[in-house]
Amino acid sequence: MKRILKVIGRFFLRLQQKLSETAFGRAVGKVWDRITKWMAARPNSVSVSSSFIAVIAGLLFGFIVMLIVDPSNALSGFFTILLGPFQQGLRSVGDTIFYAVPIILTGLSVAFAFRTGLFNIGASGQLYIGAFIAVYIGVQWDFLGPLHWIVAMLGGIFGGALWGSIPGLLKAFRNVHEVVASIMLNYMAIYLVNGLVRLFIFNPTLNRAQGPEDSSHIPQLFLGELFPRSSINIGIFITIVVIILIHIVLNKTTFGYELKSVGFSPDAARYAGMKEKRNVALSFIIAGGLSGLAGAMMFLVPGTYIRIVDVPLEEGFTGIAIALLGLSSPIGVLIAGLFYGGINRGGYFAQSLYREEIVDVIIAVIIYFSALSLFTQKMIAKYLSRRAKRDVQVQSKGDVR
Amino acid sequence: MIADIFNEIVSVGAYVIPVMIVLLVVSLGGLFSERSGVINIALEGIMVMGGFVGAMMLYFLLYTVELPIQLAVFFALITGALVGMGFSFFHAFASVSMQSNQIISATALNLFAGAVGVFVARTVYGYRRINVDESYRMDVPFLSDIPVLGELLFQDAFLSTFIGIIILITVIILLYKTRFGLRLRSCGENPHAADSVGVDVGRMRYAGVLISGLLAGLGGVFFVVAFQNRFESDVRGFGFLALALMISGQWRPMRIFFISILFALMRVVAARADSIMELRGLEIEPEILRILPYVMTLVVLALTSKRSKAPEAIGEPYDISKR
Numbered sequence: 001m002k003r004i005l006k007v008i009g010r011f012f013l014r015l016q017q018k019l020s021e022t023a024f025g026r027a028v029g030k031v032w033d034r035i036t037k038w039m040a041a042r043p044n045s046v047s048v049s050s051s052f053i054a055v056i057a058g059l060l061f062g063f064i065v066m067l068i069v070d071p072s073n074a075l076s077g078f079f080t081i082l083l084g085p086f087q088q089g090l091r092s093v094g095d096t097i098f099y100a101v102p103i104i105l106t107g108l109s110v111a112f113a114f115r116t117g118l119f120n121i122g123a124s125g126q127l128y129i130g131a132f133i134a135v136y137i138g139v140q141w142d143f144l145g146p147l148h149w150i151v152a153m154l155g156g157i158f159g160g161a162l163w164g165s166i167p168g169l170l171k172a173f174r175n176v177h178e179v180v181a182s183i184m185l186n187y188m189a190i191y192l193v194n195g196l197v198r199l200f201i202f203n204p205t206l207n208r209a210q211g212p213e214d215s216s217h218i219p220q221l222f223l224g225e226l227f228p229r230s231s232i233n234i235g236i237f238i239t240i241v242v243i244i245l246i247h248i249v250l251n252k253t254t255f256g257y258e259l260k261s262v263g264f265s266p267d268a269a270r271y272a273g274m275k276e277k278r279n280v281a282l283s284f285i286i287a288g289g290l291s292g293l294a295g296a297m298m299f300l301v302p303g304t305y306i307r308i309v310d311v312p313l314e315e316g317f318t319g320i321a322i323a324l325l326g327l328s329s330p331i332g333v334l335i336a337g338l339f340y341g342g343i344n345r346g347g348y349f350a351q352s353l354y355r356e357e358i359v360d361v362i363i364a365v366i367i368y369f370s371a372l373s374l375f376t377q378k379m380i381a382k383y384l385s386r387r388a389k390r391d392v393q394v395q396s397k398g399d400v401r
Numbered sequence: 402m403i404a405d406i407f408n409e410i411v412s413v414g415a416y417v418i419p420v421m422i423v424l425l426v427v428s429l430g431g432l433f434s435e436r437s438g439v440i441n442i443a444l445e446g447i448m449v450m451g452g453f454v455g456a457m458m459l460y461f462l463l464y465t466v467e468l469p470i471q472l473a474v475f476f477a478l479i480t481g482a483l484v485g486m487g488f489s490f491f492h493a494f495a496s497v498s499m500q501s502n503q504i505i506s507a508t509a510l511n512l513f514a515g516a517v518g519v520f521v522a523r524t525v526y527g528y529r530r531i532n533v534d535e536s537y538r539m540d541v542p543f544l545s546d547i548p549v550l551g552e553l554l555f556q557d558a559f560l561s562t563f564i565g566i567i568i569l570i571t572v573i574i575l576l577y578k579t580r581f582g583l584r585l586r587s588c589g590e591n592p593h594a595a596d597s598v599g600v601d602v603g604r605m606r607y608a609g610v611l612i613s614g615l616l617a618g619l620g621g622v623f624f625v626v627a628f629q630n631r632f633e634s635d636v637r638g639f640g641f642l643a644l645a646l647m648i649s650g651q652w653r654p655m656r657i658f659f660i661s662i663l664f665a666l667m668r669v670v671a672a673r674a675d676s677i678m679e680l681r682g683l684e685i686e687p688e689i690l691r692i693l694p695y696v697m698t699l700v701v702l703a704l705t706s707k708r709s710k711a712p713e714a715i716g717e718p719y720d721i722s723k724r
Contacts, residue, residue, distance in 0.1 A: 180645040195688030360516030368509035371501040
């Protein structure tokens with residue numbers, strides 16, 4: 001294995017030498033120098049670039065799969081997926097954002113729990129409970145007038161937080177593994193919502209829940225005119241506000257500092273006098289609230305209805321992927337979510353050429369490579385330091401002359 | 402009266418046992434991985450992958466080669482097991498060789514399996530379902546004539562049931578009575594100590610993950626054959642459930658066995674609530690019955706987890722320099 005890598009490495013070295021003698025090569029070399037120097041000065045950039053490498057690896061893998069399935073359409077299909085959001089101009093840009101919103105929020109939920117050292121695999125269930133409460137309010141409480149959608153949305157947050165509090169409390173006080181509890185709760189949420197929908201807001205002729213009233217739909221405001229015929233609504237602004245809030249909580253407050261400390265080392269945090277149990281429970285409640293908000297965003301829109309299902313909603317699991325890809329940072333999650341929304345739209349438009357699941361394949365490979373990020377980061381750091389050393393040598397030689 | 406109860410047990414048992422065996426085999430798979438110190442949330446994905454390729458194989462053998470049913474099932478099982486093992490290699494590589502976050506790599510495998518299953522099925526067959534709807538039950542000669550027990554275990558039985566029982570016994574012997582088992586467990590409890598007496602921790606963990614892949618892949622085919630009669634892009638969360646049951650069973654094979662019986666029983670009762678006489682007179686929302694098995698598992702966990710017997714070193718990549 002190592003020998004093969006060495007041979008490949010030598011080949012590239014020779015190629016590089018050949019190329020660097022041309023004018024184009026020299027220009028590229030200069031830019032590359034700039035980039036590597038810039039990166040070497042910023043340790044964060046190493047982990048970000050490892051995410052980039054993961055994305056490129058995933059896309060490459062997807063492209064290869066497309067080549068195998070149908071070589072003649074691979075290139076056009078690939079670019080259709082990459083340029084997904086722009087297929088129908090502003091309309092599909094708006095739709096991309098619209099579909100990305102719940103996924104960004106579940107990603108944020110998973111990422112937030114990650115920062116506390118907890119793995120929230122239960123975003124799906126929290127989302128579903130939140131969705132039910134939001135839709136219930138949306139259907140039944142039409143006396144609220146213009147406040148209707150706000151109350152419905154808050155109801156969604158409450159529902160998710162409620163469902164998230166169960167694994168949080170079980171973890172904090174009974175030491176129940178949060179992954180197992182969340183998995184159980186995902187299924188419980190499905191059956192519970194099925195039952196509640198049947199009891200309270202059922203539409204028997206269509207075998208689904210009733211749709212929420214118009215007054216409870218998340219408003220489009222001016223976005224409807226900005227992105228004509230798109231489903232986009234102000235959910236994206238709410239999401240951005242939430243992202244900023246979470247960023248502030250995590251990075252600028254004592255509470256956030258405690259949460260992160262518990263994530264790094266529960267024992268040390270307890271020793272330092274932090275209320276470890278309270279923090280674990282609260283972290284899960286907040287994560288649940290974020291998933292619940294995602295549920296409200298998904299279902300407080302025209303044309304989407306809660307159905308009687310018996311498998312957990314996919315959005316919860318996609319959230320895990322988005323959190324990982326976004327390196328568990330709120331802003332990273334936003335970017336990763338938009339990226340996912342984009343290629344997902346692309347998969348939708350490429351349907352005539354390839355089955356749209358190709359997008360999920362790409363995402364899975366990206367996540368796998370980001371799991372290997374520790375390794376890629378090491379390689380990048382090594383490469384950067386070697387380059388820095390060489391630069392020093394070159395400079396010192398210049399000085400002698 | 403007594404005959405009625407026997408009949409009832411047999412008729413429920415006919416549904417309970419297949420479900421139980423799927424959960425049991427996959428849980429035992431997870432046990433190997435976790436006992437060696439590697440968290441394996443990828444059980445679900447490995448099951449999907451094994452079930453998917455197993456179903457494709459079964460489809461091919463049944464309708465193209467036209468093998469007899471049980472023989473086709475047998476080869477499908479082998480295929481599924483091998484595929485599961487091969488697929489779990491990626492998890493082992495990431496979490497052992499690359500010292501990655503085990504949850505991330507396992508999540509990637511889960512995502513990948515689901516996506517590839519649907520993608521390939523739709524590309525090859527045109528829809529996301531692989532239909533292998535046959536009657537896979539069989540009567541075992543002689544043994545099926547034993548009253549009650551024979552009816553319960555050997556009449557209309559699945560091949561998977563016997564393989565499952567054999568696996569349970571093998572796992573207990575392998576884990577507790579052999580040198581390999583002792584070493585594997587030591588890698589999950591204290592890899593540094595294991596390493597210091599000459600156990601190759603990396604190799605043991607590879608073995609743990611690969612065996613778990615083998616069993617989960619097998620479980621995936623069991624699921625297709627004995628539960629769903631088709632492959633439909635997922636395994637209804639059975640991999641996750643198996644993981645939960647393994648933890649509820651405190652990483653002990655026999656406890657896992659009993660918990661999976663209990664869970665399967667409650668699940669089947671819930672699913673068949675209408676047709677079970679005793680419940681017919683009562684007005685119970687079907688959803689309540691469906692939630693019950695999950696609530697029960699949670700309660701068991703809440704009561705027992707204080708003194709959790711999780712392997713000490715679980716989830717930590719082995720780093721020799723920390724010794």
